[in-house]
Amino acid sequence: MTRRDFAARAGMAMAGARILTEAAYAKRAAVPGQLPKDMVWLNANENPAGPPKVAIEAMVKCLPSTGRYHYQEYREFYTAVARFEDLAPEQVLLGAGSSEVLHAAVDAFTSPTRPLIAINPTYEGPIDVTRALGRQVIRVPLTSKYGADVKKLVEEAGKARGGLIYLCNPNNPTATVTPRNDIAWMIANLPPDTIALVDEAYHSFNESPEFESALGAVRQGKNVVVTRTFSKIYGMAGLRAGYACARPDLIEKMAPFRNNVISYVAVQAVLAAISDTPNFIPQRRAEILKTRRDLCAWLRSKNLKYIESHANFLMIDVGRDSRQISFPMANKGVAVGRPFPPLDNMLRVSIGTDADMAKFKEAFWQVYSA
Ligand SMILES: Cc1ncc(COP(=O)(O)O)c(C=O)c1O
Numbered sequence: 001m002t003r004r005d006f007a008a009r010a011g012m013a014m015a016g017a018r019i020l021t022e023a024a025y026a027k028r029a030a031v032p033g034q035l036p037k038d039m040v041w042l043n044a045n046e047n048p049a050g051p052p053k054v055a056i057e058a059m060v061k062c063l064p065s066t067g068r069y070h071y072q073e074y075r076e077f078y079t080a081v082a083r084f085e086d087l088a089p090e091q092v093l094l095g096a097g098s099s100e101v102l103h104a105a106v107d108a109f110t111s112p113t114r115p116l117i118a119i120n121p122t123y124e125g126p127i128d129v130t131r132a133l134g135r136q137v138i139r140v141p142l143t144s145k146y147g148a149d150v151k152k153l154v155e156e157a158g159k160a161r162g163g164l165i166y167l168c169n170p171n172n173p174t175a176t177v178t179p180r181n182d183i184a185w186m187i188a189n190l191p192p193d194t195i196a197l198v199d200e201a202y203h204s205f206n207e208s209p210e211f212e213s214a215l216g217a218v219r220q221g222k223n224v225v226v227t228r229t230f231s232k233i234y235g236m237a238g239l240r241a242g243y244a245c246a247r248p249d250l251i252e253k254m255a256p257f258r259n260n261v262i263s264y265v266a267v268q269a270v271l272a273a274i275s276d277t278p279n280f281i282p283q284r285r286a287e288i289l290k291t292r293r294d295l296c297a298w299l300r301s302k303n304l305k306y307i308e309s310h311a312n313f314l315m316i317d318v319g320r321d322s323r324q325i326s327f328p329m330a331n332k333g334v335a336v337g338r339p340f341p342p343l344d345n346m347l348r349v350s351i352g353t354d355a356d357m358a359k360f361k362e363a364f365w366q367v368y369s370a
Contacts, residue, residue: 031043031330034331035333039333040335040352040356042313042335042350042360043336043337043338044350045172045232045350046231046232046350047232047233047234047288047312048353049235049284050236051234051235051236051239051269052235054275054276055268055269059265059268059269062268066264066265074261077267077270077271078092080271080274080275081094081274084274084277087215087219088248090248091218091248091251092243092251093251093254094243095242097229097231097237097240097241097242098227098229098243100258100259101243101244102126102129102199102244103125103126103257104257105164105195105225105227105254106126106129106130106135107133107254107257108250108257109163109164109197110130110133110163111135112134112135113161113162114162115137115138115156115163116130116137116166117156117157117163117166118140118165118167119149119167119168120139120140120141120142121142122171122173123171123173126197138160140156142174148167148171148176148178150182150186154189154194161192162191162192162193163193163194165186165195165196165197166199167198168198168201168202169199169200169211170203170205170310170311172201172202172311172313173340173343174343175202176310177208177210177310179210180210183198183212183214187214187217195223195224196222196224197225197227198225200213200214200228201228201229201231201232201242203228204233204285205232205311208310211310214226215245218246224246225244226244226245227243228245229242230269232312233288233312234273234281236266236270236273239265239266240266241262241266291353291357292314294357295314295349295351295357295360296309302365307346313351314351317345318346318368319345321344322345322346322347322348323339325347325367325368326347332367333359333363334359334363334364336349337349349364
């Protein structure tokens, strides 16, 4: 094979990797059957509240000025997001959702010899990208309490002589929290050439006193990348805005793997949303937590087991392959989560509005008790 052939093939492989990733998103979100128009969507952990009013106003206002790139304004944008997290602009990387910066971390910190190491099950985004790049993924089983075995994660990184440990906290799909002591231990014991990638997409829904953000470790300059998103509690999933926080040299390594800046419309929405955060996030959080508590009380009243949730979704033990419940539910107008092997008997449902959950309970019970 000539060098040019090799380059062309490598290029095709890379293009294939990107296409595969997009197809994977569509596949994950797919719900089978003839779907009614008034479908209740409880399959992707979105927020039914949608974007806050201030963000919508800011987006509408900026639309006439989207004829220009506005590149010169992005430094200020970075400064605002960094200040929001008590960081410097050099410690932040914005992306199209947290997906883009998670992918950038995989690109930068795994290699043909450095694997991705992750619990099983967890959010598949970084795993799919690692596999699409032809790099190794090492999976570590959950503990008996559906938690993350940090000792094993670190051990695997040591055996591989370095790698990227991906830890989602609270975890998707189990909604469990990795306690602060475990996170601290993991970070203190990272083997050489190992980075911890802590995905905090759902941190705002956590109620556990055991939870602590890994942002403190970022501020201390550790080998840690934390990702956050505007897709969940901020209700702006379709806008595609998220960010990574890390030491400036780690950010520099990740930055070349992003595609471009995020849309100027998303920038305006994010700026408005973060400046108004105290006015709407606590209320949103309280509403979701209340609806989650109501659902848990209902599940208990039906003697159904579930995993205690610290996110805007929870897993119910349905005692059979979850597709036996989720497929017929789709026909009844309620979309719930896809299967998450090896937790085949667990059904993941996102927390929607009270009206959504009323429809969920009705459809679920009809199918479950049939
Ligand atoms: C744990 C976790 N991380 C990251 C993402 C990616 O979300 P986004 O790219 O919208 O920030 C998701 C999406 O559901 C998720 O569940």
